[in-house]
Amino acid sequence: MNNLIDKLSRKHNLSYDELYFLVKNSTKESSNYLFEKARLISNQSYGYDIYMRGLIELTNHCKNDCYYCGIRKSNRNAERYRLTKEQILECCNAGYKLGFRTFVLQGGEDFYYNDDIMADIVSTIRTTYPDCAITLSLGEKNYNSYKMLHNAGADRYLLRHETANNDHYSKLHPSTLSLRNRKKCLYNLKEIGYQVGCGFMVGSPFQTIECIVEDLIFIKKLKPHMVGIGPFIPSKDTPFADKKAGTLQMTLIVLSIIRLMLPEVLLPATTALGTIHPKGRELGILAGANVVMPNLSPKDVRKKYMLYDNKICTKDEAAECRTCLQKRIENIGYKLVVSRGDCKYI
Numbered sequence: 438m439n440n441l442i443d444k445l446s447r448k449h450n451l452s453y454d455e456l457y458f459l460v461k462n463s464t465k466e467s468s469n470y471l472f473e474k475a476r477l478i479s480n481q482s483y484g485y486d487i488y489m490r491g492l493i494e495l496t497n498h499c500k501n502d503c504y505y506c507g508i509r510k511s512n513r514n515a516e517r518y519r520l521t522k523e524q525i526l527e528c529c530n531a532g533y534k535l536g537f538r539t540f541v542l543q544g545g546e547d548f549y550y551n552d553d554i555m556a557d558i559v560s561t562i563r564t565t566y567p568d569c570a571i572t573l574s575l576g577e578k579n580y581n582s583y584k585m586l587h588n589a590g591a592d593r594y595l596l597r598h599e600t601a602n603n604d605h606y607s608k609l610h611p612s613t614l615s616l617r618n619r620k621k622c623l624y625n626l627k628e629i630g631y632q633v634g635c636g637f638m639v640g641s642p643f644q645t646i647e648c649i650v651e652d653l654i655f656i657k658k659l660k661p662h663m664v665g666i667g668p669f670i671p672s673k674d675t676p677f678a679d680k681k682a683g684t685l686q687m688t689l690i691v692l693s694i695i696r697l698m699l700p701e702v703l704l705p706a707t708t709a710l711g712t713i714h715p716k717g718r719e720l721g722i723l724a725g726a727n728v729v730m731p732n733l734s735p736k737d738v739r740k741k742y743m744l745y746d747n748k749i750c751t752k753d754e755a756a757e758c759r760t761c762l763q764k765r766i767e768n769i770g771y772k773l774v775v776s777r778g779d780c781k782y783i
Contacts, residue, residue: 438467445697446474450657456650456694463690475693475725482701483727485771488778489762490572490705491537491733491755493528494742495520499545501576502611505641507672507743508545514674516741519549520734522558528733528755529562529569535759536775539570541595541730546576556589563590570777572634577618580625587629594626595634597665600641600648601655608643623659632780634703636665639691640683644669649691657698662780663728664695664702667709670745685714689724696725701781703728712749718762719769728778729766731758 441459445451451459463471496519497508508515520528529540540562544550550558555575562571573586574595583594598619600606606616626633637652638644656664668683688710696704705728706721714720718729732739732750739751750758763773 438462438464439470442467442471442474442697445694446478449698449700453650453654456653457646459694460649460690461646468686468690468693471690471693471697472724475696476723478700479696479704479725479727482781486727486774486776486778487722487766487771488539488703488728488776489537489759489773490539490541490728490730490778491528491532491535492541492543492730493520493525493532494543494732494734494738495525496544496547496550497738497742498547498549499576500548501546501614503614504609504611504676505638505669505672507674507745509675512674515743518738518741519547520738522554522561524735525558526561526565528735529566531755532733533566533569535756536773537733538568538775538777539572539593540566540733541572541574543574543595550575552582552585556585559586559589559591568777570779574634577614577622580629583622583626583631584629587631591631593632593634593663595636595663595665596622596626597634597636597638598623598652598655599637600644601637601651602648605643605645605648609641620655623661627659632662633659634663634665635659635661636663636667638669638683639666639688640681641669642677642680653691653694653698656695660699662703662782663705664699665705665707666692666695667707668713670709670712670747672743672745682713685710685717685720689720692721692726693724703778703780705730708732708749709745712745712747716765719765722766722771723769729762729773731755731762
């Protein structure tokens with residue numbers, strides 16, 4: 438097993454069969470070796486710097502009905518909200534004072550935020566904070582919409598592909614959504630010039646080892662600038678309410694493999710990791726992650742943006758989140774830095 442990990446560390450690639458064997462047969466001992474190698478590669482690429490992104494959850498309205506998502510259209514228990522442009526700018530202002538140099542505008546696919554409204558918001562943030570990166574995570578759009586938002590000043594776009602297997606995709610989403618279009622969006626974003634992020638949930642319902650390997654191969658082929666990997670966590674208001682959550686161990690294994698496959702990729706230690714384990718984000722960093730995403734959203738709306746149950750940090754002020762994370766990260770020998778934190782290969 439360690440020979441395979443060494444090969445991945447050197448060549449940054451493995452065959453389908455080798456990846457399958459590595460994922461399926463990982464032991465505690467081999468996993469620790471994998472984490473060590475991934476941590477070394479991450480340190481070689483980014484040192485001990487951890488980049489922070491300020492997350493602004495601007496809306497929990499969504500036209501889609503994805504079976505795993507707590508803000509899905511059919512969830513009548515969701516208390517819906519939308520942030521105004523002024524509220525979004527207040528979040529940016531507070532975040533900038535705390536040292537954030539990337540703002541992530543995330544939300545459901547909400548018809549209210551049309552291209553003109555979003556371009557105006559993005560343009561204002563760009564003018565007000567010219568030294569900051571603007572990341573959008575607003576779902577599937579057409580080429581012209583993506584282009585308009587990029588022209589307005591957006592630098593990055595996060596769009597989790599969720600699974601690279603068509604059959605699996607159809608079990609997670611209604612028939613109105615397709616993996617083909619999801620992938621098309623990702624390639625459109627790259628063509629336009631965004632720094633692009635994809636990703637998937639580890640342990641999602643009906644996921645097999647074959648699915649995970651297909652995801653890894655797709656990610657290697659796409660060569661995104663960012664990869665968001667977190668455990669599946671069920672939401673009580675979805676058809677998957679009774680499904681088991683993904684495990685910490687498998688999530689860390691996948692994180693480390695991606696770090697070894699793409700040494701310079703930006704790899705978050707997600708809030709979902711911190712939700713399933715008290716030190717999940719720290720363990721993610723020690724497995725090769727180099728990004729954290731504290732929440733800058735107004736405190737009164739955080740509990741309404743519930744993609745999954747028991748999400749952490751919904752009651753803390755932004756400054757409290759930043760201070761807490763800084764201490765946690767320093768305790769494992771890393772440091773939060775004031776930086777845009779661009780990918781090394783843009």
